[in-house]
Amino acid sequence: MGNPVRNTASLVARAAVARGVQALGWTGALGIGLLLASMVIAGTSWREKNAPLPRTEATVPSTPVQAAPAAATVPPLALPGAAEVPLLLTQIQVAATSQGLGWPAADYKLSPATETLPAALEVRCSFKGPYPKVRAMLSQILSDVPGLAIRDLVISRASSETAEVEAKMVLLVFLQDQSTSASQATVDGRGAR
Amino acid sequence: MVALVSSLWLDHQWTAERAEAERLLQAELEAQRVAQRPVPVREPSASERRALRARSELQRPWMKTLSAIEAATVDPIFLLSASFEPAAGTIKLEAEAPSFDHALAYTQNLPEGHALVSAALASHEAAPDTPLLHNGVRFTVLARWGTP
Numbered sequence: 001m002g003n004p005v006r007n008t009a010s011l012v013a014r015a016a017v018a019r020g021v022q023a024l025g026w027t028g029a030l031g032i033g034l035l036l037a038s039m040v041i042a043g044t045s046w047r048e049k050n051a052p053l054p055r056t057e058a059t060v061p062s063t064p065v066q067a068a069p070a071a072a073t074v075p076p077l078a079l080p081g082a083a084e085v086p087l088l089l090t091q092i093q094v095a096a097t098s099q100g101l102g103w104p105a106a107d108y109k110l111s112p113a114t115e116t117l118p119a120a121l122e123v124r125c126s127f128k129g130p131y132p133k134v135r136a137m138l139s140q141i142l143s144d145v146p147g148l149a150i151r152d153l154v155i156s157r158a159s160s161e162t163a164e165v166e167a168k169m170v171l172l173v174f175l176q177d178q179s180t181s182a183s184q185a186t187v188d189g190r191g192a193r
Numbered sequence: 194m195v196a197l198v199s200s201l202w203l204d205h206q207w208t209a210e211r212a213e214a215e216r217l218l219q220a221e222l223e224a225q226r227v228a229q230r231p232v233p234v235r236e237p238s239a240s241e242r243r244a245l246r247a248r249s250e251l252q253r254p255w256m257k258t259l260s261a262i263e264a265a266t267v268d269p270i271f272l273l274s275a276s277f278e279p280a281a282g283t284i285k286l287e288a289e290a291p292s293f294d295h296a297l298a299y300t301q302n303l304p305e306g307h308a309l310v311s312a313a314l315a316s317h318e319a320a321p322d323t324p325l326l327h328n329g330v331r332f333t334v335l336a337r338w339g340t341p
Contacts, residue, residue: 038196045204049211053218077244077251118243139256149250149279156274160289160325174247177240 077118079147081176082110085121088145088173092123095140101127113177122151123171131155134167147174253279254308258338261306262286270299271325284309284336289320289329296332303336312336 021029080088093103106125113119127134134155141148151170157163237245258277262284266272269291276285286303290296296317303312317332 034194034197038200041197041204042200045200045207049207053211053215075244077247079247113243115239116242116246118240118247135259138259142255147247147251149247149253150255150277151250151279153277154274156276156287159323160271160273161323172250174251177243 077147077174079118079174079176082119085110085173085175088121088148089123091145092125092141092148092171095137095144096125096127098140099129099133099137101129101133101137117174118177119175121173121175123173124169125171126166126168128164128166130163131165134165138169141171145173148172149174250279254338257306258284258308261308262303264306265299265303269295269326273331282337284338285315286334286336287331288334289323289326289331291326291329293317293330293332296330300332300334303334309336309338 024032089108096103103125104127106123108124109122111117111120111122127137138150138153142150149172151172152168153170154168155165157165262272262275266288271289273287273289274285275287278284288296288299290299296314300312300314303309312334313336315333315335317330320326320329320331322328
């Protein structure tokens with residue numbers, strides 16, 4: 001014999017189903033079943049649609065990684081070519097003579113490019129004259145001669161009563177890194193006197 | 194029946210939408226990863242190193258430096274010589290002054306401009322008498338200019 005309470009509940013449920021089927025008919029019950037199934041499907045889809053998207057946060061650091069700076073691109077220098085050496089020397093000579101310093105003597109040397117410096121024309125020269133004229137000459141060659149740098153400069157005078165100074169300088173004119181040998185013959189040896 | 198078909202159609206649409214959203218999110222995350230990846234540092238080439246060094250030489254502030262020395266060297270200080278060594282970044286000045294105090298003051302005032310970063314008295318001695326100077330001192334100052 002079964003549990004009398006369970007038997008009673010079972011009987012009540014079966015009676016209710018029987019009454020429902022009698023009231024709705026089998027097609028009505030099927031319709032309700034389909035409606036319930038539709039609601040379940042739609043509800044499940046809606047929940048999945050609105051669920052937060054899975055972020056693969058393990059692979060994305062919360063704080064941005066500081067990117068290492070790329071080596072700054074070195075803009076190219078506009079340097080004269082070796083073929084322009086005669087013109088460069090003329091510019092230096094004109095700067096000196098225009099200040100009344102003359103162009104008495106100079107030594108020239110072409111240096112090939114090294115690991116740290118481009119090919120360069122080295123000019124060793126000295127002048128005597130009033131300091132303002134030496135200064136003006138320096139200013140002129142620094143602004144007019146492309147690629148010119150002063151490597152060494154000594155300005156001196158014999159005593160404080162002397163207005164005339166002697167300026168000894170080594171100038172470097174940096175050249176493009178190609179075919180410096182082509183103009184070697186042009187500037188070989190002592191310069192114009 | 195219509196409700197069931199509708200719910201199935203909605204399910205299909207929403208699944209497609211979600212897949213598209215997930216794809217977009219992954220693409221965005223991948224783009225972030227690429228953007229945050231450290232860029233490898235490229236060593237400058239030999240020609241770039243030469244260009245950098247040459248540029249440094251070319252940009253040395255010669256005229257500013259001369260102006261700074263000229264501005265500081267006023268009567269009764271008389272400059273006898275100035276030796277510039279750009280490679281070492283040093284300037285050696287020899288001058289005469291009426292007294293040791295004048296020499297010290299000149300040394301202190303020299304780096305007041307921006308061209309020279311420091312100046313120090315290197316030596317001094319009695320200067321020979323001249324029409325401009327009696328019982329004066331001859332002194333040497335070592336100054337440094339900054340890198341351009």
